Amino acid sequence: MLITIALWRIQWRATRRSPVRRSLRPAEVVPYFHGWGSSHGDARELAFHHNPPGQVERHRLTEEAKVEVADEDPSEVNDGNASYDQDLTLCLSELRDGEVEGIGEQLRDHVVGEVVDEDCNFFACAAVWKDKRLLKLRRIILNTDGKAPCEKQNAGELRLHQGKEDDFLMNVLHRKISLYLSSDNFSSKQVDGSHPFFWNSIIRRFERNQEPRKAIITFCHMMQRNISPDKFTFPFILKACASAMALREGEQIHCHAIKSPYNSDLFVQGSLIFMYASCQEIDSARASFDAMPYKNLISWNMIIDAYIKHGRLNTALEIFAQMPERDLFSWNLMIDGFVKNGQMEFAQRMFDEMPGRDIVSWNSIINGYAKCRDMTTARKMFDQSPFKDEVTWGIMLNGYAKCGRITTAHNWFEKLPYKNAISWNCLINRYLRCDDVKSAQKLFDLMPNRNVTSFNIMLDDYMKKGELQLAYQMFYNMPVKDVTSWNIIIDGNARLGRMKVARELFDVMPCRDVVSWNSLIAGYKENGESKEAIEVFIKMIISGKKPDNSTLAMVLSAVADLGLIFQGRWIHLYIDKHDIPLDGIVGVALIDMYSKCGYVDIALSIFNSIPQKERDHWNSMISGSAVHGRGNLAINLFEKMQRSMVKPDDITFIGLLSACSHAGLVAEGRRYFNLMISKYEITPKIQHYGCMVDLLSRAGHLEEAISLVNDMPLRANDIIWRALLGASKNQSNVEIAERAVRNLIELDPCDSSSYVLLSNIYACRDQYDSAGEVWRTMKSKGVPKNTGCSCIEVDGVIHEFTVGHIAHPQIVLLLHSMTQALRLEGYLPC
Template sequence: MAATLSPPLVSAPPQSSPPTPETLPSNNHRYRYRYRSENQTRYTVDYTNPTILPLIERCSSTSQAKQIHAQMLRRRIFFDSSYYASRLFTLYALSDFSPSLDYARKVFDQMPEPNVYSWNTLIRAYASSSEPLQSFLVFLDMIQDCPDSPNKFTFPFLIKAASELAAKRVGMAVHGMAVKGSLDCDVFVLNALIHFYASCGDLVEGCKVFSKMPERDVVSWNSMINALAQEGGSSEKVFRVFEGMLGEGVEPNDVTMVGVFSACAKIRNLRYGRWFHSIVVKNGIEKSLILNNAMLDMYTKCECLCEAKRVFENMGKKDIVSWTTMLSGYAKMGEFDAARIVFNAMPRQDIAAWNALISAYEQNGHAKEALALFHELQVSKYAKPDEITLVSSLSACAQLGAAESGSWIHVYMKKHGVKLNCHLMTSLIDMYAKGGYLDKALEVFQSAEKKDVYVWSAMIAAFAMHGRGNDAINIFKRMQEAKIKPNAVTFTNVLCACSHAGLVEEGRFYFNQMLPKYGVVQQVKHYSCMVDILGRSGLLEEAIELIENMPLVPGASVWGALLGSCRTYGTIGQAEHAFAHLIEMEPRNHGAYVLMSNIYAKFGMWDGVSRLRKLMKEFGIKKEPGCSSIEVDDTVHEFLVGDNSHSQCREIYLKLYEIAERLKSNGYVPNKSQLLQDIEEENVKEQALYSHSEKIAIAFGLIKTAPSTPLRIMKNLRVCGDCHTVGKLISKLYDREIILRDRYRFHYFKEGQCSCMDYW
């Protein structure tokens, strides 16, 4: 009779169910099984030995496997033939439809004398499971119970288990056993060892194994290429190994090319990427989905969107990785319309796609769009925000100073039971601090059960930007008491705190202790802070001496700090010296031109102002327009200098006129030196000053908020001296607390005074 699993024949009452872990017999007992399927139909199979193997090979479901198993038990084949038993066990251990590895293990335990193939199969199954440690326990049993010695197939599976565990000492022990067993020249063992050492971060040892191989197959080369590709700084080595592979006449395959494209993507090497693409085409290498995705990733990271689009459109099959990669490529290049088209066309928008677009908006300065997309996600049925979403959205709130929106996200996190890890803690502290709610930032900080170096650093930065230098230093001291080692970011924040609070001696102290006490090497940004500390205090000669003696090349930030100090204390010569160095490094730095123009204007050197304005026009350099925002009823309202686009423009300017009259009646005189033009008409000068964006935002806030509500204003540039004076006067005349954040710090205006004590 021909062996078959279908069609069903006439049913007969079953005497037992198919085997389960509980009903499997022990080695000392034999049972007979009859099995009727779920539809009550018995399958008749002729289990003479020649038919068993094809039946096992054709098996495609747990139900069929159990039918075969039951008949093998009934006819004693399972116990009498280790070969057929091992093939059935392999079906349970390695097939996609296997009930569980525990079930397979119980089947193995019933085998009277499992052969070395079965032992290797069980080790292999555990090595690929969530319990790779079990591979070694099985191996110990194998040494004791199996009559045959471990062979060249045993060790690659053990080495894979060691790779999964990143257990270097265990893997090295297995390596030693392979050498002792004279298997150290086997290509399968050596390939596994290369992967193992790479997984443990020991590329040196992996390279030694590779270099000493008596023969290498394509897997050997792929193992070495992928090991190097995973290591951030080894991309050039990947290319050399690939060239060596071609030199030895080994044909690369799709796995090879995935590795080399990955290396190209990491170092953004478009030239090599195009060469590798030509090899794929020339050699006719099959473009698998993984390979296409690797090419797509390489082109997008190399910012070659035309080639990326061509690869994407020619892909026969696309998965969520393909769509998200293309979306990210457009978004990171600022092509948000194209990114949104891809996003809308995606068959399924998982959270990775949402995150790619939200984070791209946020990182490219489109914070409002990032928040709008986050709110769109709230009503989506197919994805829910994760940690990456929340961090990006909180960062967008921080950019806008939208603390009300950020607070809503905080409530959302509590409502949905989101665990506050260190990343989210840092984001919350930063959001509240930049939104002007220092007390809430401190509350989040104090509630943290675990604080890493970035949480501590964020709280130091919060105090720094609010001008509370001594509080920042106290947090730094508490950080040391908690045995948290400070890093370069920590010291940047500490030095910024000293700069904003005029703590010169403290700044010198911590700057000089960075390397000898804490092992943190001073970087350019730390020298910039120190120059700023000295320059703000009028110690320009010391600041210049520090720059001249720097062991590093002074960066643009160093010369920018010096130029900023010259605005208050320096001479024209010192300012021009700093400006010359700054634009040499950053020829299109509009801030440098504006700052130097301010200095010329301060000294009444209008020819210098005109010359700089002419240069800016010739080079196509545009001054960044002043922009201020205020959040009212969860909506962020933005105003540019001289803005008349707001729906309540008329009311705003009437309020500005009212403010101007009240200020004048109380002795206010506009500071016209803040203008960058030589304007002759006095009324035009005053009008230009009153149209500054922060004044417009304050007027709007006075109109739209209750009399007792503090006004929280965010500005993208440094607040000018006249606006600073006006802020103090308005706080007194209108009995309003005004919290103004400019590019560098916060100003708390209250009862005619500012928290910065006019030191900013």
């Protein structure tokens, strides 16, 4: 009966309304700009301090809602479809008013049916005009069968306007868009919607799914279709640029925003500040802030947060003092900034001046004292705090544990009003850090609800201690394994040199992240299998997994070990293509790679192109100059380093002294060795003494070198004795050579090079009996002579050669021809 009444009312109202035909408003023409397609770095978690814009205003459909049908071609209007849309709309109107409950559930189930055909163009006929309150019910949400449309339709588009939009239908539309975006076949090229709403939904979805590159490309396609972005588009795409560290694209979008009517919008301006701050362009962020015609609390807090994250606390404090009004978030930002920089005096002063405090304020100040290991003050603040939650108790527990007061930490753990997995894991981890495995295991066994983190903590400790049996038992008995569990077991085997086992585990793990690839690459690299490390890196790229800075640094080091300039240049191109900054470990590894491959000038040009050079960059370039005997270049770099106010460390002087040694700069070497001790108060290590012994030995100052070895507080290693042995050969000093060989044999009895070098010294002095005795000693001790080996890279292929090697017929034929030519000239080659 109710259904009959509802349908009768629908027909009666339909006779009172006639649809008004009206054409769609053309989209504004927006110039398309280039510069897209590159991805930057790993996506990271965003921290906007306001609710993201773009949510559709919630309104209810009413009986007075007018319905309009707009067609591209009015002559092709399907009256049946329009009638169906009218009926459905009016039924939903009744549903909202709660008058027809009987058909309500049926219609709701019908509309919410989430059926998506991945082969169709879902957005081909979809258009939601927010300014006209357009909802195309039938073609956006469902067709007559209750499914998403599967082909492009040019029939009438239903408009609901007069300022009323339906909350329920908009939610369904968002769910439909989300379903379609989850399809593997989806591409933004499929989108044919003429309103920014659809593009905003796609861009926002990609940004939230940590796929900022796809969001940027979607915005690019939007521009190609001359669709004007609205005030919601800019915040979404700028957040994506911040996630991808895409500064270049962000700057272009900023230019586009300036030309749009939304340049002064608070959310757009706030997004610009956030984007520039995330891309390490704090000055540009400040310029955007200063250009804002009106600044609200969110804007002030964002620029303060940006300066704090960049370590510029003084500037942040100046801006804080200029704020016309402050909220709790402003005060907490400043307190947290001082806490993270260890400036507890200023943090406490700021805390005392706060007009009001919340639990975040108390937790921040307590955490600051706990990090500074001032648990007495931390406990005092804890007792004064009127707010205590799980975080507060956890801070105190972790603070006592980090201070080594494990007994106090355990007692505190027993007092916890609520013990969660974090508190259990914290105490277990601290017991393991103190090498109290027994107590950790006991606590682990008592833990009521162990999570995967609990198992990973125990597993990691077993692997680091080499307890393979316990580790494997723990691993295979885990109820749930995550990617971290697999990474721990793979990395542990790699560290123990069990690369075959590590590779087998890597091949069978269900899901890999960048840490998984890094563990395997690092394992091969550290175990002297650099070629395999490069092969794994290539497979990583082919699989579509994006390497991080650690990956690139490790593989560049592997390339440097083998001198493979072809692969090194390819990786350099990859770095340039993806705009990876060189102001960190990647730049250091790139300089080192080119230097070791013999291209020191390219290394120098890369070094000069880095705007903010860290100490590691200077060290790498100085060491590279040393390898190639360019001592004057190394000295000039060191002098520039001092003028740049970069403090050298022990590694700096190892490279500098090595450069002096290779270039024969004895006076300079002595001066820098003394400068290291007197000015920079660096205690010489065995490497520094080795460089000085090598410098003096090469220059013929054997007596001074021996005197330095006798006087140094450290025991001489094989490097020092080899330097003396090599110098002894050049000067035919048998006495020093014999002493050096005796010490080398004592350090490494199985190394044949020392015996061979001593035998050659005897032979040069015509002491063939002594030379033969050395060979007989080698044979009696079972020390084999290592076969001479060398390798060369040609067109990306590594060719290896050994003594007596005949696997390269072209080389054998060439040597035979050279021998014949020598004979014709009257020479008798050996």
